[in-house]
Amino acid sequence: MDEKLKRDIILEHYQNPYHRGLIDDDRYVRVNSRNASCVDNIDVMALIENGVIVDARFDGEACAICTSATSVMLKTLIGKTVEEAEVIIANFNNMINEQEYDGSKLAELNVYDTIYRQPNRKTCALLPFRAIKDIIDSKKN
């Protein structure tokens, strides 16, 4: 993907994040995810019904990479089954950590495929994925 296009997508998601703002609904599972080594701090909430991520939202204070990654992640995962989401999460983790991954599963999340060049930002990109994984795991248990 063209670098400028990637940047535009990230910036658009940072400035106008998708599903930002939490709602009061007991059916959602909500977790806080923060980055102890820096300053990102986000809450993610998701509604999972019949094995499908029906809806998800977030809020918090975070840098451009973390905020945009959360936004792109929510947009990608809503409507997916838990199994599909887990495949996406695993591939995204691998991409950020410079391991083998299947880009065809990641759709717009491929915009972060060069984040590894900035090691200090890897945790920013991974933070929302840690949150949604926690939600999925808690739902399973």
Add this chain to the structure above:
Amino acid sequence: MNREDFPMLNDEIVYFDNSATSFKPQCVIEAMNEYYTKYSANAHRGDYDISLRVDQEYERVRTKVKELISAQRDEEIVFTKGTTDGLNMVVFGYMAKFLQKGDEVLISKSEHASNVLPWFVLAKKKGIVIKYIPLDADYSLNVSAIEPMITEKTKVISLAHVTNVIGDVRDVDAIGEICMKHDILFVVDAAQSIGHMKIDVQKSHIDFLAFSAHKMLGPTGVGALYGKYSLLNDMDPVIYGGGMNAFFESDYSYELKEVPWKFEAGTPNIAEVIGMGRAIDYLQEMGLDKIHEYEMHLKELAIAQLEKIPNIKVFNKKAESGIITFNIDKVFSQDAVIFLNRFKICVRSGNHCAKILKDEIGVTNTCRASFYFYNTEEEVLKLVEALKCQDKIYDNII
């Protein structure tokens, strides 16, 4: 000033993170190197020449620290791992022993974690009560609010001399007077003031004072705790082992060494203590008043320039230290400092370990530029120029 003495300084980087740690002059590195290459033996253990030299060099640093902070006796100086270690020794070695349930400790919300969390633990374990001295509109400590807060339960006031985010210099003379008048212990976290301005523990009636060497040109992993001799005598060690006991027997009886050695269990950071001593020599030769004056000059220059740039909010214009805390409107602090890194300018972002300060300043994260005497006007102007390009931040960092 003195840039040629610092191997880390070159034309490549602008280092404005001195509140986190300072660079080390070559003489400090060499002093440690000399220990490792010329007399690398253990302290307090041997009767051979190089071991005796270790004892001499090591103990000589105690005198240097004493002189740096104007303490009365060498024995009032305990070598530690740093400020955090020193403050924990005071809280868990002294306060845990003498404070009772309901006793009150006054701190502020701009304290560093190391002057907050140990007290929280004591609050949970022993039921002491922590009260926060209010801050003024400019986020500096409201000294006049202290006396009305004091009750018969108030036993300790524990404050940073200079806070690490706002950089306000507390009037330790005035606070020390209040403590003396009301028979309250005065604990001072000198992490940000040591090596930047003069400290006189006797004049300021300070009971305990802790600092680290690495923020004042010295090595990491070492620092000192000052305590009035009688207080140190009553204080228990937190760590027990070799080097700090006089004897022990199989029936559990033991006797500890005298102050300060009873607080220095295990093989000490010998090279680092010696490095700290050399750093003190260096600072004394330069003169702390001169250093402080120069830092203020840099700060005033920076503030005057930053005021001309739109969208920059400086939180601590009036603070009389070389710390400038700011944010760019609508830019997350971490994004701002990653942008500055593109210009090889090292500035810190985050909450700077002062996690309850957000209650006062209304923001969780800020950018912090902190100066030392080896910074220059040109470097300050480089920061200003970089911040003028703020509209390019996101094109640059994504």
